[in-house]
Amino acid sequence: MWRGFIDDKPREECGVFGIYAPGQDVAQLTYYGLYALQHRGQESAGIAVSDGAEIQLHKNMGLVAEVFNETNLGLLKGNLAIGHVRYSTTGASSLANAQPMVSRSSHGSFCLAHNGNLTNVAELRQTLGRSGAIFRSTSDSELILNFITCFRQNSLPETIKQCMGYLKGAYSLVVMTKNQLIGVRDPRGIRPLCLGKLGKGYVLASESCALDAIGARLVRDIKPGEIVVIDESGLKSVQVPPARHRSLCIFEYIYLARQDSIIDGETVNMVRQAFGRQLARECRVDADMVIPVPDSGRVAALGYSETAGLPFKEGLTKNRYVGRTFIQPVQNLRELGVRLKFNPIKDIFKGQRVVMVDDSIVRGTTCRQIVKMLREAGAREVHFMVASPPVLYPCYYGIDTASPGQLLAARCSQEEIQKYLGVDSLYYLSLRGLLAAFKAPAQEFCTACFDGQYPIAVSAFTALDNQQGPDVCIMPEFGII
Structure with a gap:
């Protein structure tokens, strides 16, 4: 599917x-x-x-x-x-x-x-x-x-x-x-x-x-x-x-966990705000507003808005009833699937320079359609801020990014991704900036999806998806x- x-x-x-x-x-x-x-x-x-x-x-x-x-x-x-x-x-x-x-x-x-x-x-x-x-x-x-x-x-x-x-x-x-x-x-x-x-x-x-x-x-x-x-x-x-x-898998804090959870002594909400603040320090542009991609980008967008001194606005309405059971459309109707899930509030975008914040880019397909909708709503500029580094490597520990071919950043340069998404600029939070948001030291987290440093060796049998193991x-x- x-x-x-x-x-x-x-x-x-x-x-x-x-x-x-x-x-x-x-x-x-x-x-x-x-x-x-x-x-x-x-x-x-x-x-x-x-x-x-x-x-x-x-x-x-x-x-x-x-x-x-x-x-x-x-x-x-x-x-x-x-x-x-x-x-x-x-x-x-x-x-x-x-x-x-x-x-x-x-x-x-x-x-x-x-x-x-x-x-x-x-x-x-x-x-x-x-x-x-x-x-x-x-x-x-x-x-x-x-x-x-x-x-x-x-x-x-x-x-x-x-x-x-x-x-x-x-x-x-x-x-x-x-x-x-x-x-x-x-x-x-x-x-x-x-x-x-x-x-x-x-x-x-x-x-x-x-x-x-x-x-x-x-x-x-x-x-x-x-x-x-x-x-x-x-x-x-x-x-x-x-x-x-x-x-600990760092994606628990980036996206997977609920923002009201506390994991290994770190409050997810506070960590995500820190991601946004650090992103604003590293990547700042001239703009009129900051909007999140709901819901996962909201907390980082608030942190970015506060540090950058830009107004925070809810520019996208999310349909809460589009989910797991939604009928899969044929190829030429997939764009409508995104439009059913997200819709821009048109009256706030006309002639505006927009900073859009999300937690991550994995495949990039939804982000591209959202940017297109913002342009249609009248946005003059769209700058995409990502509150995590590029996802370059697959995960073998329980997240469904097991194929490098699924990962946009593993196939394309940042300039190519910017062009594919149709944004005026694209910035990622650095890995150093990401790790600076935590009280725990950097070596306490699995960051393999960003740097390829797997804490547990992955056998060729796992990487090649259920091939036969050794005889003994x-x-x-x-x-x-």
Whole structure:
């Protein structure tokens, strides 16, 4: 499916949520939590609940409000639950790949929800295939589930700890047994996961905005390489040796996370404002107004406006009802898809010099159509300010920019992009300026999409999309050589 005309943005794979709260309606609370995380995935949604005796699961394709209703939520009774919203980056968009996923074995049932991508999928599939594992989906989340199931020897948390030595890539997990909630973050901490408190219970979520949605208090972020185990005895933390430093995906702050979230101690809203302020210091032009590309460019545009001393105006109206289910038009009608989503407020543009601010350019198709609409509305000049550096390299850790051919800046020079977009000038925030917006040091972030410096090695098998892995995978801890 061609997605560019509707949303020319990178897409996150999913959002995860977990809650241990005996005596509360955990299914309903998980529903609210997933609603708050809907921006992280719009293809499928699911909730699994345990009452201490059995695990019940409901999942389907669609948005959270489409998948769940009072009837099916009312059937999910228990003391703990996990939930998931998905956008496919690894594996097709199908019900088989929807999460949570459940494992039922002689060691006991458990279910899992995953955010991120593994980079050694081919090797792990080959190992599991020799062990007799059967795959019902094409997602690496099921691979993690089967890996844990096949090599479960001791307690589930101990098995997860052992398995983490062989899982390469990005993963934040929420795992649920009949009486335990477990949260896991990979040793690099590429994908976010936070811990909250709700009364005497605990909550795990991809972003703190999901905690706010149910009235929970943010306690802290799960540390890279940390496993937290929550049950009737309270919370216990098990630490796997983390990497030398964290490598949090910087695109969480640029675009992926909600602006009201706090991730690893940094408020997304404040960071995005700082991007805009720094952009104004680096790239200033003579203009009459600053407008954002809604909604993701709004906070950076405010920062730019304040520092540049230019009026901030809402120049584009966004249609909130054009989204995932919009009918895909044929080639000659794709421009109308953009016009249905965005429309300029014509009376403010006539004869004006406009600075348009957005968070990023990935494919450039939507931006080009917006610029054309501003010209038609009477804008005399359009200067495009991008509150991040050029996206030059693909992501293999859970964002759907896995093909360099999709990336406009990887194919074209800045002058060529300026001409393609039809703008009078084009400026990007520098990588140094981007990193200056954070309290944490630069080495704490994954910036591979800008500089090609991947914190976890990406095998040729991952880069070439599911080619066969090596014949031998040595895992002496599990008796497989």
